[in-house]
Amino acid sequence: MKLRIGILGTRGIPNNYGGFEQISAYLAQGLVQRGHEVTVYNGHKHPYQLTTWRGINIVHCHNPEHWMGMSGQFVYDLNCILDARKRSFDAILIMGYTSSSVWGKLYPRDSVIISNMDGLEWMRTKYSKPVQRFLQFAEKLAVKFSDNYIADSLAIQKYLRDKYDISPAYIPYAAEIMPFTDDRICNEFRLIKHNYMLLIARMEPENNIDTILSGFTKSSTSQHMVVVGDTANKHGRHLVNIFRNDKRILFAGPVFDTQKLHSLRSFSSLYFHGHSVGGTNPSLLEAMASKVYVVAHDNAFNRQILEKDASYFNTALDIKKIIEEDIPAVKKETAIEDNFNKIIHRYNWDRIVAKYEQFILSCCNSATVEEHIYHPGYIGK
Incomplete structure (x- = not known):
């Protein structure tokens, strides 16, 4: 089953920033190699300016963070979401929720929304108390507006289960084994x-x-x-x-x-x-x-x-x-x-990409089944 998958919530690939960009680069490549059509959203000022990278579609959206500061991420995520509404993705994978879940009502409802719930962002001491309270609110919105969830650690999986009574899939990150060193x-x-x-x-x-x-x-x-x-x-x-x-x-x-x-x-x-x-x-x-x-x-x-x-x-x-x-x-x-x-x-990319693929497919299949179940013309077994 070939899927059209959109990946939002990162500054873009190839990675020039951090963890979500890293996993998005490896994951998108792996999913393309498995026959899926994958689109990753990049900021308009990302160093890589072409529209494809290693078989992955790249969409550049305006990111005013360079002059607005961190608040520009909210505008960037909104721009990505509005673009995604026009592309009929089967599944949209949102990496994190910090500046995207406030736009949850605008998520494309004809796509399965899967949120990687990241770490416990509201616990980060770099944030003031008001920002920490907002991040707790953003976490709740991510749970509310997503169809399915991914936790990258067992501790976070347990936290989400206990607090929100949801069942996130546990899928960690991975690392590449490099063939040689250069002294x-x-x-x-x-x-x-x-x-x-x-x-x-x-x-x-x-x-x-x-x-x-x-x-x-x-x-x-x-x-x-x-x-x-x-x-x-x-x-x-x-x-x-x-x-x-x-x-x-x-x-x-x-x-x-x-x-x-x-x-x-x-x-x-x-x-x-x-x-x-x-x-x-x-x-x-x-x-x-x-x-x-x-x-x-x-x-x-x-x-x-x-x-x-x-x-x-x-x-x-x-x-x-x-x-x-x-x-x-x-x-x-x-x-x-x-x-x-x-x-x-445990933490190799082939295994982790396979887990992501299996989970995304299961989410899309479940959505299709539910769609048939509730369709007026559907006759169940």
């Missing part, structure tokens, strides 16, 4: 292989970058700490300012080249993952696929993925102790291999 990346950043630590994240409070770097500065290590992420926002500038005197810390800026990122991870001695809100985080899976030992913030989301195969922290003192601890080589090697096997068997 030229170490020369580019003047690093010594396996003699530096790495942190890759958006500069946001809930990613605990300040806790990680505070613990690092208190430690006696001679290794460098490489921080990959755009520091141009308020929190990023704050971090650069307060840690500017520790010459061991290198703020490398954003890196989107997947091969460079893989090589940076592979050659690091420790990988720090401070994300505390959200579900299955793509950057964590990518670290696991790059065979690096992970030090993660202690929360249900990270423990679900890593299980026993990591060191966990809550405080800067925990970070200092982990850095100065002589972690046995056998422990590190076992954890690295266990996590790599999880990528192979």
Whole structure:
């Protein structure tokens, strides 16, 4: 059964921003390879300006975020929804709800609406109390106006079941296993292989970058700490300012080249993952696929993925102790291999794309059955 599928809610593909863009790129390619017609919506200023990419249709919609700020996302999502109303998609996959669910009454009703419910956005500390209350409201609207739901972690699936009495499908993210590493990346950043630590994240409070770097500065290590992420926002500038005197810390800026990122991870001695809100985080899976030992913030989301195969922290003192601890080589090697096997068997793109396809097909088939059941001329068995 060939479907016409629209993917909304991202800034666009190829990925130049983050997690939803990443999964949308892989998912759209996989669905096209399985014979479906897929359209992804891009902002009009996205670096990629062609109308197709690897067999995927690209629709550019006006996104005024560059001059309106974050509120421009609401206008962009509205523009995407209005365009989608004209295209007769069988299914529309909406990645997140932050700025789209307020337009729920405008969702195309001749399409099956499937919402990926993202993390618990209203828990993010970067948002003020009024914004957090709005995000809780937006979450309710997403539940109200969607036909089906996807949760990318078991913890979020349980939360949605308990709060809204709905049955989301659990489909996590995945990571690509890269075939080789390129040690030229170490020369580019003047690093010594396996003699530096790495942190890759958006500069946001809930990613605990300040806790990680505070613990690092208190430690006696001679290794460098490489921080990959755009520091141009308020929190990023704050971090650069307060840690500017520790010459061991290198703020490398954003890196989107997947091969460079893989090589940076592979050659690091420790990988720090401070994300505390959200579900299955793509950057964590990518670290696991790059065979690096992970030090993660202690929360249900990270423990679900890593299980026993990591060191966990809550405080800067925990970070200092982990850095100065002589972690046995056998422990590190076992954890690295266990996590790599999880990528192979649980979090690989073929498996995740297949789960998405199966779920989207089942949603469309269910909608067709219900349509026949309630059609006046339908005679049931």
